[in-house]
Amino acid sequence: MTEQTPLKAKDYKSGVHPVWCPGCGDFGVLAAITRALAPMGLPREQVAVVSGIGCSGRIPAYLATYGFHGLHGRALPVATGLKLARPDLTVIAAGGDGDIYSIGAAHFVHTCRRNPDITLVVMDNRVYGMTKGQPSPTSEPDFATPIQPEGPEMPPVNGLLLALASGASFVARGFSGHQEELAAMIRAAVEHPGFALVEILSPCPTFRPEQTHWKREVQAGVLKPAASVQEAMARVLSAPELSTGIVWQAGRALPHAVSEPSGDGDALMRELLAGFVP
Amino acid sequence: MPRTISRDTISLALTGSGGTGMLTAGDLLLRAVARNGLYGLLTRSVGPQIRGGESAALLRIAHYPLETHDDTFHVLFAADWKNFDRFVGEIHLDEDVLVIMDEAARDVPAVVEETSGEVFRLPLHATAKETGGRVNMVGVGFLGRLLGMGKEELADIIRWFFSRKKRDRFIEPSIAAMEAGFDLAAPHVEKGALLAAPSATERAAAKNRWLISGNQAVATGFLQAGGRFAAGYPITPATDMLEWLGPRLPKFGGVLVQAEDELAAINMVLGASYGGLPAMTATSGPGLSLMVEGIGLAVAAEIPALIVDVQRIGPSTGIPTKSEQGDLMLAINAAHGDAPHLVLAPDCVTDCIRTTAWALHLAERLQCPAIVLSDQKLGQMHSIIDAIEMPPWKAGRKVQERCEGDYARYSLTDDGVSPMALPGTPGCMHTIDGLEHDEHALPSSRVEDHAAQLEKRRQKLFLMEDWPDEDMTHWADVQGGGEVAVLTWGSAAGPAREAVRMAAEEGLHVKHISMRLLFPPQRKRLSKLLDGVKRLIVVEQTHSGQFLHYLKSWFDLPEVVISCRRPGPRPITPRQVLRALREACRITGKEIERVCQ
Numbered sequence: 001m002t003e004q005t006p007l008k009a010k011d012y013k014s015g016v017h018p019v020w021c022p023g024c025g026d027f028g029v030l031a032a033i034t035r036a037l038a039p040m041g042l043p044r045e046q047v048a049v050v051s052g053i054g055c056s057g058r059i060p061a062y063l064a065t066y067g068f069h070g071l072h073g074r075a076l077p078v079a080t081g082l083k084l085a086r087p088d089l090t091v092i093a094a095g096g097d098g099d100i101y102s103i104g105a106a107h108f109v110h111t112c113r114r115n116p117d118i119t120l121v122v123m124d125n126r127v128y129g130m131t132k133g134q135p136s137p138t139s140e141p142d143f144a145t146p147i148q149p150e151g152p153e154m155p156p157v158n159g160l161l162l163a164l165a166s167g168a169s170f171v172a173r174g175f176s177g178h179q180e181e182l183a184a185m186i187r188a189a190v191e192h193p194g195f196a197l198v199e200i201l202s203p204c205p206t207f208r209p210e211q212t213h214w215k216r217e218v219q220a221g222v223l224k225p226a227a228s229v230q231e232a233m234a235r236v237l238s239a240p241e242l243s244t245g246i247v248w249q250a251g252r253a254l255p256h257a258v259s260e261p262s263g264d265g266d267a268l269m270r271e272l273l274a275g276f277v278p
Numbered sequence: 279m280p281r282t283i284s285r286d287t288i289s290l291a292l293t294g295s296g297g298t299g300m301l302t303a304g305d306l307l308l309r310a311v312a313r314n315g316l317y318g319l320l321t322r323s324v325g326p327q328i329r330g331g332e333s334a335a336l337l338r339i340a341h342y343p344l345e346t347h348d349d350t351f352h353v354l355f356a357a358d359w360k361n362f363d364r365f366v367g368e369i370h371l372d373e374d375v376l377v378i379m380d381e382a383a384r385d386v387p388a389v390v391e392e393t394s395g396e397v398f399r400l401p402l403h404a405t406a407k408e409t410g411g412r413v414n415m416v417g418v419g420f421l422g423r424l425l426g427m428g429k430e431e432l433a434d435i436i437r438w439f440f441s442r443k444k445r446d447r448f449i450e451p452s453i454a455a456m457e458a459g460f461d462l463a464a465p466h467v468e469k470g471a472l473l474a475a476p477s478a479t480e481r482a483a484a485k486n487r488w489l490i491s492g493n494q495a496v497a498t499g500f501l502q503a504g505g506r507f508a509a510g511y512p513i514t515p516a517t518d519m520l521e522w523l524g525p526r527l528p529k530f531g532g533v534l535v536q537a538e539d540e541l542a543a544i545n546m547v548l549g550a551s552y553g554g555l556p557a558m559t560a561t562s563g564p565g566l567s568l569m570v571e572g573i574g575l576a577v578a579a580e581i582p583a584l585i586v587d588v589q590r591i592g593p594s595t596g597i598p599t600k601s602e603q604g605d606l607m608l609a610i611n612a613a614h615g616d617a618p619h620l621v622l623a624p625d626c627v628t629d630c631i632r633t634t635a636w637a638l639h640l641a642e643r644l645q646c647p648a649i650v651l652s653d654q655k656l657g658q659m660h661s662i663i664d665a666i667e668m669p670p671w672k673a674g675r676k677v678q679e680r681c682e683g684d685y686a687r688y689s690l691t692d693d694g695v696s697p698m699a700l701p702g703t704p705g706c707m708h709t710i711d712g713l714e715h716d717e718h719a720l721p722s723s724r725v726e727d728h729a730a731q732l733e734k735r736r737q738k739l740f741l742m743e744d745w746p747d748e749d750m751t752h753w754a755d756v757q758g759g760g761e762v763a764v765l766t767w768g769s770a771a772g773p774a775r776e777a778v779r780m781a782a783e784e785g786l787h788v789k790h791i792s793m794r795l796l797f798p799p800q801r802k803r804l805s806k807l808l809d810g811v812k813r814l815i816v817v818e819q820t821h822s823g824q825f826l827h828y829l830k831s832w833f834d835l836p837e838v839v840i841s842c843r844r845p846g847p848r849p850i851t852p853r854q855v856l857r858a859l860r861e862a863c864r865i866t867g868k869e870i871e872r873v874c875q
Contacts, residue, residue: 088702110542272498
């Protein structure tokens with residue numbers, strides 16, 4: 001017996017009290033996920049949310065779905081394995097900018113290439129919050145902190161460009177403070193057949209208090225669907241840094257998932273063993 | 279070589295620089311041997327080069343089942359002597375080794391001058407050239423005839439080999455070269471074949487034999503037990519297991535993913551297993567090192583997973599193409615924190631099927647990772663074995679079918695195993711976690727929760743000591759008896775079993791124990807087996823004695839313990855173990871931990 005729909009957004013919350021700081025953008029991400037799922041009528045048990053480590057990694061426990069809080073950087077391979085093993089599930093991976101673009105960067109690139117039917121939300125606050133304020137791969141070159149007083153002195157990773165260059169089939173950026181746009185974007189990503197990136201500007205009021213201004217600065221809907229990857233890249237490069245929207249969506253083949261065995265298990269085994277006879 | 283017809287086992291080394299096709303010649307001869315109803319095994323000694331390095335096909339044939347190479351090689355077929363020095367240290371040649379070499383060969387090594395056996399200087403390359411075939415096929419014909427094989431059956435195998443590879447154009451010249459080699463051997467078979475001919479009964483048994491490698495056998499055990507998902511990253515010497523499994527899994531409804539690295543591979547396995555499918559990865563030492571964090575997560579979050587480590591020589595990149603048992607400590611101690619998990623080891627090619635199936639069964643039953651330690655020697659050994667009944671063990675975990683009210687994923691139960699609600703089960707939604715957690719899987723840093731969950735995860739494994747014997751029959755293999763025992767794990771069992779048989783012929787009766795379940799340690803069971811044993815020989819392929827130290831830290835051992843060990847790539851041989859057995863039988867008084875090389 002699956003659950004009777006419809007459910008309300010709040011029904012997707014587990015009731016566990018988040019560890020996040022007051023004003024954290026991640027509350028908005030959590031809310032937007034529940035607002036995306038509710039109108040889709042997805043039974044909660046058919047949704048699995050997989051995360052890594054960091055503030056973002058806590059999000060599965062706050063949802064009333066199935067969840068997997070794994071290792072730092074490894075949410076995408078877990079989500080890929082789960083989706084290929086259980087194509088019936090709706091699988092969402094969640095991570096932070098450090099989780100996905102630094103320690104998990106290899107998985108990000110190759111998951112874009114592989115194109116499993118999962119959605120990735122990257123909660124980007126441009127800082128390592130859980131370890132109390134070190135620069136992340138999306139930090140500005142001059143973001144000064146005790147560990148790197150001059151700042152990282154490296155250009156930030158552009159997750160959208162990296163995704164486009166790696167063959168992702170759905171690429172978008174949202175903002176935790178723009179709930180309606182973000183919820184719609186996450187829904188579109190979940191409904192997209194293939195790997196979908198939703199990078200979410202998610203301010204960290206504790207270690208990046210200046211990000212509380214994002215509310216005024218983020219320009220919604222600037223990124224519009226492009227007709228080609230080249231055009232999508234150009235749009236990402238030319239758009240203001242704090243702009244949101246779905247910039248790319250395309251159909252691509254999905255990787256092979258498990259299926260029904262082609263026959264009786266014992267018969268298949270006998271056929272296999274016959275291959276060993278010299 | 280003073281040849282006698284009645285040998286019941288013979289060992290041949292086929293050597294040549296890469297590209298001479300010696301490995302193919304070994305494959306073809308092994309198949310010919312198998313079709314004649316004889317037993318045999320084939321290993322390859324190759325350098326790390328993709329092409330052009332040294333290569334040797336090491337072939338042993340016998341009228342009885344084989345698990346290991348002999349101490350010496352009786353026949354050396356050398357297509358050339360290039361790079362011969364690189365692996366001659368691994369191959370002990372008999373003092374009257376029969377040498378078959380090209381008459382025009384240069385750089386002839388001392389072995390040719392030193393042997394008291396025959397040396398055949400033959401126009402191997404010229405014959406190959408005349409026929410349009412290659413020197414390896416000349417070798418197949420020549421050696422095939424010396425081994426008592428028929429011309430037509432060798433031709434059949436050549437046809438089968440090339441048509442399977444869709445290289446039909448090689449068939450005719452290869453058969454021509456083989457036939458020329460066969461004819462070249464005519465004057466040399468007058469003194470008799472190298473091996474006693476198989477009887478009619480033996481020939482009839484050929485259809486009940488399998489020609490299989492350890493890596494294929496592991497994959498077979500996984501499929502037999504119900505394995506459905508695999509992920510891996512290419513690494514020598516485990517790659518061929520993934521290559522074999524990849525195209526076969528879809529028939530069983532499964533899928534294999536080539537991951538971007540070993541970190542991804544283990545995490546994909548955990549994702550698939552969390553979804554409910556029995557899942558595995560295969561790797562070697564460097565990959566196991568990378569997977570350690572994932573193994574810890576599987577312990578903490580209680581996710582079944584099968585991790586096969588086909589060990590190669592370490593540390594670091596080590597010697598990728600050669601065998602050692604040096605990953606034992608890593609496997610047992612994998613993961614930071616107290617992270618108990620299963621560690622098992624197959625002890626022969628046939629057992630790769632059984633132990634892998636049992637390991638998957640146990641991983642699923644106990645909801646934890648199981649590391650299966652194979653090695654390059656077992657994994658890449660192609661062996662003729664008796665066909666076996668498939669083992670009974672199947673993957674199957676305790677599942678929570680539905681929930682009414684409260685569901686606690688990590689509930690404390692008598693046996694430490696709590697029912698797992700798979701995604702899709704209504705009402706049981708929860709988040710599994712690598713963070714320490716309470717019974718409901720909620721993160722917890724409380725003293726009581728940590729203590730309770732640590733004990734739960736330990737207890738479910740250590741209760742295996744109290745499982746009924748009939749559920750634990752596979753934990754060790756025991757043969758023979760007496761006051762002297764030899765204790766091995768993994769591929770070291772092969773030479774030990776043969777040594778024990780040779781010792782019996784000398785009137786020395788000893789016991790052999792091969793441990794297949796290494797963790798959790800079966801203390802009561804080993805104590806029972808060691809009851810009455812006064813001297814113990816511990817055999818392993820490591821430099822430092824990892825197995826010995828593992829035994830000393832978990833078990834009560836007899837007073838006299840002799841460590842018989844050597845690192846790779848020189849293999850442990852039957853007579854090395856036999857010498858240790860003889861010494862053990864002579865020892866009087868207390869002599870703790872003598873090391874024999």
